[in-house]
Amino acid sequence: MAYSDKVLQHYENPRNVGSFDKNEQGVATGMVGAPACGDVMKLQIKVNTDGVIEDARFKTYGCGSAIASSSLVTEWIKGKTLDEAMTIRNTEIAEELALPPVKIHCSILAEDAIKAAIEDYRSKYDGQSLLSAKANNE
């Protein structure tokens, strides 16, 4: 299969590979996919008290397009608010990486990973704890 240059770039030099301590303040984790389907993405976000994603990490088990999709979204979500990050669509990911039709599911998985991480953040910290964290800081 011929991969696009952008997929190869991300695959050869993936951005933001690794893990945060999941118990660290402001960290949330999204894990999507299944080993049986051939891809699993773990996306972690570190959200500051202003509700902005200040850092992100990923680990991916999957094909080159899956690794590239997750690497790309870690770059895209940094500096975005949670609401802004929620608007990232798989079609944008697929377009940026020039994914062929059989690899569209990789971009869908990356979008799902963002949503799962944000959901985890919201359920973990919910408005209340975020506010109290903010209050503590001020």
Place this chain on the structure above:
Amino acid sequence: MEQKAVNLPIYLDYSATTPVDPRVAEKMVPYLTEFFGNPASRSHAYGWTAEKAVENARNEVAALVKCDSREIIWTSGATESNNLAIKGAAHFHKGKGRHLITQKTEHKAVLDTMRELEREGYEVTYLDVEKNGLVSLDVFRAALRSDTILASIMMVNNEIGVIQPIAELGEICRTKGVLFHVDAAQATGKVNIDLQLMQVDLMSFSAHKTYGPKGIGALYVRRKPRVRLEGQMHGGGHERGLRSGTLATHQIVGMGEAFRLAREEMNSENERIRYLRDRLLDGLTQIEETYVNGDLVKRVPHNINISFNFVEGESLIMAIKELAVSSGSACTSASLEPSYVLRALGRNDELAHSSIRFSIGRFTTEAEIDFAIDLIRKKINRLREMSPLWEMFKDGVDLDKVQWAAH
């Protein structure tokens, strides 16, 4: 240690196809330009020369598998041979019964031919194999019925390289009066085939898996006791009416020479390949969480199929682009399905997805094997550092108990 220079990418996919041996190519060329006659032309020297070359090649093919040259029918390859053997026997013997037997790990050329016969109203039993990839004699025996026409079991599996107990299966079939077809495409030049000893009625061969050209193969059709088939390709009545079509003299000459070389060099070549395989196997199984697919003893030395747990096959193939190998995962096609052969062994989908088939051949060198081991070790480490499954495994998480969000 001095690293010898290797040419990249390193070809380790000899089970997919082999290069034509230069000695074979050399023999073929004159039959394209100089001795171009139609072997069926009886009235002049051009035809006689071509016919002589065809019959000489037929003798060489017969000599490798110890049969009579009159039992060899030329075809376009093992796929056609499998079609002719299975459909030909089923159609001829449909008065006797409509049941056929095969196994789940056969090549698609057998499985899809069986599917076609099912559409025509035949009934097919697809046998399960054991965890080591071998068919159990008891399971096989139990599947035979009074209306069974034919059983088809491959000699050497193309994905995992295991050798099926052909002699024993042949005996069972002969006792029960069931025709026995064997796809030996992956076996020639790798294992001894003695059709005097083995009770096989039909056997398929391919040239291009044994350093001959693509587009030519043969079917062995036993004479004593005589096996009757219905031809599938109609026309000028070539090959005793079983396979019409002008014979491709140069291809046939190539197959003959390739099989002659296989007969002469098989023993020494297998020894050398076994040494390389052991070296590769040692190097790779030192990596944590690797699993060899298929029986470790009953297999050809040319093939090693390994699953690297927690690493996905396609990304691994991408990481080792300096090696030309095959993945057990069909992700590269549109299906996203793991290999049906590995599934039939009871391997879970993850391990099936993470498998690589290395196949070694005549022109593989020790330096290439060492390069491959070194590269794979590095890349497996890199991909595992990136794998959430590896991280979970290292943290002691039981991955089978995780609720995955399947998609």
